[in-house]
Amino acid sequence: xxxxxxxxxxxxxxxxxxxxxxxxxxxxxxAMYWYKQKAKKPPELMFxxxxxxxxxxxxxxxxxxxxxxxxxxxxLHLHALQPEDSALYLCASSQDxxxxxxxxxxxxxxxxxx
Amino acid sequence: GxxxxxxxxxxxxxxxxxxxxxxxxxxxxxGLFWYQQHAGEAPTFLSYNVLDGLEEKGRFSSFLSRSxxxxxxxxxxxxxxxxxxxxxxxxxxxxxxxxxxxPGTRLSVLP
Numbered sequence: 112x113x114x115x116x117x118x119x120x121x122x123x124x125x126x127x128x129x130x131x132x133x134x135x136x137x138x139x140x141x142a143m144y145w146y147k148q149k150a151k152k153p154p155e156l157m158f159x160x161x162x163x164x165x166x167x168x169x170x171x172x173x174x175x176x177x178x179x180x181x182x183x184x185x186x187l188h189l190h191a192l193q194p195e196d197s198a199l200y201l202c203a204s205s206q207d208x209x210x211x212x213x214x215x216x217x218x219x220x221x222x223x224x225x
Numbered sequence: 226g227x228x229x230x231x232x233x234x235x236x237x238x239x240x241x242x243x244x245x246x247x248x249x250x251x252x253x254x255x256g257l258f259w260y261q262q263h264a265g266e267a268p269t270f271l272s273y274n275v276l277d278g279l280e281e282k283g284r285f286s287s288f289l290s291r292s293x294x295x296x297x298x299x300x301x302x303x304x305x306x307x308x309x310x311x312x313x314x315x316x317x318x319x320x321x322x323x324x325x326x327x328p329g330t331r332l333s334v335l336p
Contacts, residue, residue, distance in 0.1 A: 115267075144323075153312055153326035154268065167321050201267060209322045213258050213270035221265075 113138060117202050117217035125225055126192060132220045134185040134202030140215070142208045143185040145177060146201040148219075154201055160185060161208050192224045229315055229327035236333045237303055245298045245311050245330045253319035259287050259298045260312040262329070268312060271298070300332075308334045 115136045124130050134143065142161050146154035159167035160179040168177075174196075176188040185202055199221050203214040228250040237243040249257070256275040260268035272280055274289035274296060286299040298311055310331050314324040 153329050159323055211273055216267035218267045
């Protein structure tokens with residue numbers, strides 16, 4: 112298995128809802144990442160988990176809450192989002208944080224906040 | 226901090242060669258990656274340079290000059306399916322060895 116799987120592919124949620132994005136990989140990668148990408152912009156790093164520990168939190172608002180239950184799974188819990196949070200949310204993984212082999216990205220969850 | 230620059234858009238003809246440039250400034254440089262991203266899809270890894278010189282992979286080549294803070298991605302024998310955004314990403318020791326992505330270059334390949 113050489114993929115990063117993200118679910119759901121599309122999500123529409125209201126500003127008072129609570130939802131979760133899920134990411135899964137079975138490549139034995141020990142680093143996992145959440146990125147946010149707005150239209151026609153590059154991905155922006157949100158969180159990094161290295162060996163299941165949160166190593167980087169890029170000053171992301173607390174309405175985004177990451178969770179890494181085990182080395183294969185990464186969740187992003189969403190609560191009280193704003194319309195400006197609408198974006199493509201990408202999960203990625205790598206063998207380790209300093210990899211020479213680049214990241215493997217999932218196909219993303221397209222989130223719309225109404 | 227990081228400052229990565231790429232041209233916003235480029236246009237080329239099927240069968241031609243195109244060079245996409247990337248310049249960067251950081252004191253913690255530890256590798257440069259190129260990614261391809263089709264509209265609405267995930268980025269896919271194309272190439273990696275950490276030492277000066279040219280890396281060739283089929284129709285794609287990537288060049289790095291660390292002293293100049295400069296890289297380019299060379300695409301040969303362009304095909305329509307090469308129409309995509311091309312992102313350079315710099316791995317930065319000052320950033321926990323994580324990537325900072327450049328703004329991306331949208332390439333349109335015309336028949």
